[in-house]
Amino acid sequence: MLWGAASGALELRADSKGGVRVSGRFPYATETELAPGRAERIEARAFAERINAGEEIHLLFGHDYDRPLASRSAGSLEVIDTEAALEIRASIDGNTTWAADFLAAHRAGLIRGLSPGFRVPKGGERIERRGDGLLRSITRAELFEISACTKPAYDGAQIEARAWEPPVTFEYIGTGLQRTLNRWRA
Template sequence: MMLWGGHNGSLELRSEGGATRLTARFPYGRETEIAAGRLEVIAPRAFRDRIERGEEIHLLAGHDFNRPLAARSTGNLTLTDSDDALVIEAEIDSGTSWARDFLAAHGSGLIRGVSPGFRVPRGGERIERRGAGILRTIASAELFEISAVTRPAYPEAQIEARNWQPVGEVAERLVTHHFKRWRL
């Protein structure tokens, strides 16, 4: 069973020409109410296993694997895991209709959240009573994707995306990718 959790924050796009860069921060240790009386918190570095093994993880529009925005295997998605947060960096090519739709929806203020798609393996969670409800702490989860969404479950994530054009020495160090994307 795939579970989704999310963080809501600011998703910012800047158009200056060139590739669109997205940066998201998914902070760990934040409690959120998933449903009435059901709280959830994702423990620090809960997603580390698949990240450290270098396994495939996608950035998607709305948890839809038919609308990929970036992937580790293509070199346009980087994940940095720490005790504080998971940081997502991606380069988004606007060559697909769903990427253009995502960029337009964000530009209109409609998409502001980020949400991870993951599975919790046996022993990866702890459930405890909290008053009349329960608290689920996810200590270990298999991260398969991160999505840009309109209604995330968690309120603290921040996403920033900007369209950038390298200049000066930075531009000289860049090479052209066969899809005409710029890479460092």
């Protein structure tokens, strides 16, 4: 084993074919502060729709589609959705320069996290006011990729939340206040 953690991080092990097996875990219902006053939580099975439909999902190096590490269509990525967590298992052969770079960076302790790349469809989130801040709860999201990353926003799970755009108009739960936002970025 090159590295692993009980909290559900990115783990690499050599496989019998000379490649590397990668596994990772993103625990659901974990709250994180993306920016001052802006917290986010991804609810259980929020990514289930595309996963259960067998849609293409990639494992990428740094959210870069030009640096793929594994994919469902290539048979090198398995994505499992449970009540507790989103889990991945992948095989990486290291025959590309970016895969070799990823493996070297991981061995050096520079890359330890995972970051899901997703889009939230209309009706897939709840925004609620909390004191001076907001909590965004994602209940449904379209998962397109999962990336190995350097610094995850979800520290406990070693997962990074992505920048997102809320719907043009939303309702603060409990207040009825309508707001229009151009963009809310972490």
